[in-house]
Amino acid sequence: MSSVDEIKIDLPPLSFEKSPETQDERIKREAIEELIAKYPENRIPIEELRKQALSELGLVNDDLRRVLWPQLAGVDVNSLERVPTLAELQSHPEYNQVVLDVNRSLKRFPPGIPYEQRIALQDQLTVLILRVIQKYPNLRYYQGYHDVAVTFLLVAGEEVAYAIMEELSTTHFSECMQETMEATQRRLMFIWPVVHFEQPELFQFLQRSTVGTLFALPWYLTWFGHSLNSYKAVVRLYDYFLASPMYTPIFVTAAILLYRSQAILSEDCDMASVHCLLSKLPDDLPFEDLLRTSSKLYDKYSLTVIEKKVEELIKLEQEQRQLEERRRRYPRSTSAKPDYTLSRWVLKKLTTKSVMMTTAVSIVVGICAYYYKNQYLAAGIS
Structure with a gap:
């Protein structure tokens, strides 16, 4: 799987x-x-x-x-920006991906709304998302961003929802919108x-x-x-x-x-x-x-204490991987009695002092696989 x-x-x-x-x-x-x-x-x-x-x-x-x-x-509703048309944003590199995701978000709209209203909401959602990432080229769209945006759109309307998403994209979601998912991981x-x-x-x-x-x-x-x-x-x-x-x-x-x-x-x-x-x-x-x-x-x-514990874990995981790499390079003689002292020490550190045993590399691989493979799936590439 x-x-x-x-x-x-x-x-x-x-x-x-x-x-x-x-x-x-x-x-x-x-x-x-x-x-x-x-x-x-x-x-x-x-x-x-x-x-x-x-x-x-x-x-x-x-x-x-x-x-x-x-x-x-932290949004001032008295100084909202003009809403551009969808045509003005179609040249954005992420346009096709955003449209694909928005079209797949039908289940997040209220049931029973007229077709014309749903299409209008989808267009508004597309414009909202593209406006943010066009204004802030350093921010990268990610799949799931539209789930946040549609909630604000349904509650607050197009103009206010954009202003809210602009604010959140440069604060709460800024880590999620970096070039890679490393910070999120x-x-x-x-x-x-x-x-x-x-x-x-x-x-x-x-x-x-x-x-x-x-x-x-x-x-x-x-x-x-x-x-x-x-x-x-x-x-x-x-x-x-x-x-x-x-x-x-x-x-x-x-x-x-x-x-x-x-x-x-x-x-x-x-x-x-x-x-x-x-x-x-x-x-x-x-x-x-x-x-x-x-x-x-x-x-x-x-957060300072938590981050310190995460640093400890990363260090211990690196030490464990280095130990395993040395064992692969220099396998013990089958007649030699194995020395588990260091292994026991690492295990003790992981179970009593660390805050997490999940290998950082495996998480990065998993998240990147999810992020990039979903891009391929969204584009119809299996």
Whole structure:
């Protein structure tokens, strides 16, 4: 099974099912509406706005998100740029790839909308994406970027969605839009220190399985927008991420792994089984609880400490590979008694002091295979 086959899942249509407003939702909606009325031009103090977005139920509904998401993203809706036509952007090198991805994103649009409206939304999505990468030539489009953009388009409309995506592309998603996926690969490794600190048994199981972090790649690249089947869950997460530091998706990922620890530990300890389990998010995840856990984890562990642990792992992995290379070059005599002292030392370091055993090279290969092979698949090359 290739890395592409493992991660490329045919998702069901995104559910836009609406349920009656609960009493808690009504109470919070009214509280937010009072804040909007209190401050002219929707200039709610940013800390108060973040508090509302982070706390249970988030911003409640899309009417409020349409007003408040731009402020959370740092966008001035009074100074929006002119929207170019699609024809003006057709010469961009990424045009064909973006169109292919947008055409494949039908499941992310509300069901039952008129054909003409859907086509118009797809054209708007294409223009939105191309505008960003044309304005910032140093940013590279990646598959999954359209999953983020379509969410903002559906909530905020074309002009505001572009302004939000422009801001996020130069901040939260800037690592994902580099020439290579190396920075993203390294960032995903930050999952393991948190899991290791919280549940060493789970960490060791996941490392023995050699599952790597490929299962979490679409979560990170799309703020879970590609992997969830509920629109309500997607926009709730976007409330949270817009109000949070840029690496918060890493901590949400760790929170999900910790929450699912019993199911994970009950699985066969091999890459295929564990990847299959992790790559499919259950529909009934208690996201409000998970977001609270994520916030606690973020406050508990500094990025500096986590990065130091990742550096330790990379160094240990390099030492292990060098040791293995020397053994291949200079095989021992079959009559010689093997000396496992160094091996035991490396294993001890990996299991007690490191934060991750997944080989960096294997992750790079997996992610690059996913990234580049998907480009070929999208172009019809098998």
